[in-house]
Amino acid sequence: MLKIEPSNQSCGAIVSGIDFEKGFTDNEIKSVIEAIYEYKCLVIKKQNFTYSGYKKFGSEWGDLIKHMLDYLRVPDFPEMMIIGNTEKKDQDEAIRNGASVWHSDGTYIPESTTITMLHAKKTPVSGGETLVADLVKAYEDLDENLKKEINDLEALHFYGKAEFDDDEHLPAPIRTDKQEKTNPICKKPIVLKHPFSGKKSLYGITHSPFKILGKTDSETKTILKKLKDFATQSKYIFSHKYEVGDVLLFDNLTTMHRAKSEIDFVKEDESNARLLWRLSCKGKPRLIN
């Protein structure tokens, strides 16, 4: 039987008792989708998806997106990306560790990415965790004066154009003119009211914002750094160490995430192999009004 239990961390819930590859009812998928709006991220245990089953499951969360960095796509399943340290592309350190930096997926796309899911097919013995920061709680805990200052601010975004901390890796690089032109500069709010839950959270404060409208470059840097440092305190973070079969899902509108640390390239049969199937969505799930 489907079970959804809150984690003992800042956010997140653990889902068990269902095999989504075998099939699911509207009620079952709807309860899990509603749970992500409440808990902001979910880990669904013991799944063993095929490409087609994963696509069917993923499509329930919104419209699947083909990532702007086309070199990361799987050729016969272009909505999917393989994340890890075993593929030929992962020999390139810039790609392999390009998510070891705080970000929410798709903040730089006019129609923002909503849900991302990562299905673990191979998990390393050491390391490989994903960290998820709860941007609703972080927003709620901000000083009231700071809330007033940022509530109506908007920022300009472009992929990878924000400032990064010394312990962060740079995002996976844009390599072609086509990739560069796919998502021109767009404008997003710093505080977002969630379209389905109505919860307010910080939004798009890392990776892609480079200019807060009405603020100088120096003020922009100061505000974004202050918000990032506040929101990445350990009390707001859900840390997930994968087991094979896990599907970690997070709502990009209320969280940001990163790979906890950088990883080395290894052969696919080695104990530190990491391989995750990634799908992401935009828009509205068919079962949510």
Ligand SMILES: [Fe+2]
């Ligand atoms: Fe990401």
